[in-house]
Amino acid sequence: MRSFSTPRFPRSMLSMATALAIGFTASAVQAEDYDLPRLLVIGTPGTSSGSFASTNGWAPVLQNETGTVARIVPEDSETQRYRRLTDRRDITMSSVSAAEMRFQVEGIGAYAGAKPVAQRVVWHHNDTPWGFVVAGDSDIKTMEDLKKGGVRVAQGAFSPPMTTAVQEALPAYLGLSDQQTDELLEFVPASSYVENCRSVVEGKADVAYCAPISSVLSEMEGAPGGIRWLNMDLDNKEAWDGFLEYRPMVVPTEISMGVSTAKGVDGLASNFLYAAPADADEDFAYNMAKWFHKSFDDYKDTHGLATRMDVEIFRDYLDRSPLPVHAGTVRYLKEIDVWTEQDEAWNQEAIAKMDRWIEARQAALKEARDKRVEASHNNEEFMAIFNKHTEGLESFRSRL
Incomplete structure (x- = not known):
């Protein structure tokens, strides 16, 4: 992990909590006078999601320290949550996956006809590690061994992203052509995530794509023979270039959470971020970033995923992320010396890229309005217009 000095909230300054509760008036904690909104509305995925649970974990701490009431709005529909953030503006900040934000910005799928609005990252929320797992007694020891032939790969038919990960991204990582994939790999459909993962210890598949934080992996780790994870070498740039061609927003990383067999193995992460429209008040983003950082020790134990909001993890994510960071957050990160000249260059590139997508979609x-064409991804006439304006634009993808 990148080494740098991370300022912490001194215990001697705890008396400042009183000033914070009054609304930051003349508080030494603030670089300038600023009152956070009395009501902060945060959109998250549904009530069963870790994003919803972990946001509910730190929200009471925020209220105790600042007087701001955080209302957490669970919204299962990603498109509806996006509209509430960017168009209706009845939520202030949203917990969204980096992959979903790419869809929103580039107008992929149902977002094609939605109002295009530039967004910015306010803070890192959480990350889910993923990797390829085999049975403990499997002859498959490395990713290269998957090219020996006759390998059965579990395919989560219930999830398009998981199908893409194993049917397209995995062969690309291995450098296999379509013909070689057909000859060497056999895809075994699984109707649920649990069935997908368990297939390797039940002898139905040789390898499966799974998240080591899942409870089913704990069960599998305790099964006779146990399990092993295949190392996806972070230094193998050619392989990762292939994988990111099909799963462009995942981040290659060393797995540091989940079952013990996965820790220390090179895999990948799917990141969730707290995001806001680009025109969100700079002082708001600055003060949220400052609170997320300085109060980390106060809220990190409220939920397991809250530990992933550490500034060090955010710092590591910035080395890979292709998404622009809010100006207020940048200002704070500069203050604490964790924003570099290279970060600034990358951020300006990301802003320019996002602006090009927004302008093209507008x-x-x-x-479409001038021609009275319905703006819908189901309308071929509109999609022809859409494709004409967005043709040649560079897509967002994680940096290696």
């Missing part, structure tokens, strides 16, 4: 919607 032009597509305008042409």
Whole structure:
């Protein structure tokens, strides 16, 4: 993990909590006078999600320390949560996966006809590690061994991203052509996530794509023979270039959480972020970033995923992320010396890229309105207009 000095909230300054509760008035904790909103509305995935649970974990701490009431709004529909953040503006900040934000910005799928609005990252929320697992007594020891042939790969038919990960991203990581994939790999459909993972200890598949934080992996680790994880070498740039071609927003990383057999193994992470529209008040983003950082020790134990909001983890994510960070957050990160000149260059590139997508999509919607064409991803006439305006634009993908 990248080494740097991380300022912490001195215990001697705990008396400042009183000033914070009054609304930051003349508080030494703030670089300038600023009152956080009395009500902070945060959109998250549904009530069964870790994002919802972990946000509910730190929200009471925020209220105790600042007087701001955080209302957490669970919204299972990603498109609806996006509209509430960017169009209706009845939520202030949203917990969203980096992959979903790419869909929102580039107008992929149902977002094609939605109002395009530039967004910015306010803080890192959480990350889910993923990797390829085999039975403990499997002859498959490395990723290269998957090219020996006759390998059965569990395919989560219930999830398009998981199907893409194993049917397209995995062969690309291995450098296999379509013909070689057909010859060497056999895809075994699984109707649920649990069935997908258990297939390797039940002898139904040789390898499965799983998240080591899942409870089913704990069961599998305790099964006769146990399990092993295949190392996805972080230094193998050619292999990762292939994988990211199909799963562009995942981040290659050393797995540090979940079952013990996965820790220390190179795999990948799917990141969730707290995001806001680009035009969100800079002082709001600055003060949220400052609170997330300085109060980390106060809220980190409220939920397991809250530990992933550490500034060090955010710092590591910045080395890979292709998404622009809010100006207020940048200002704070500069203050604490964890924002570099290279970060600034990358951020400006990301802003320019996002602006190009937003401008192109706005032009597509305008042409559609002028021609009275329904703006829908199900409308071929609109999609022809959409594709004309967005053709040639570079897609977002994690940096290696």
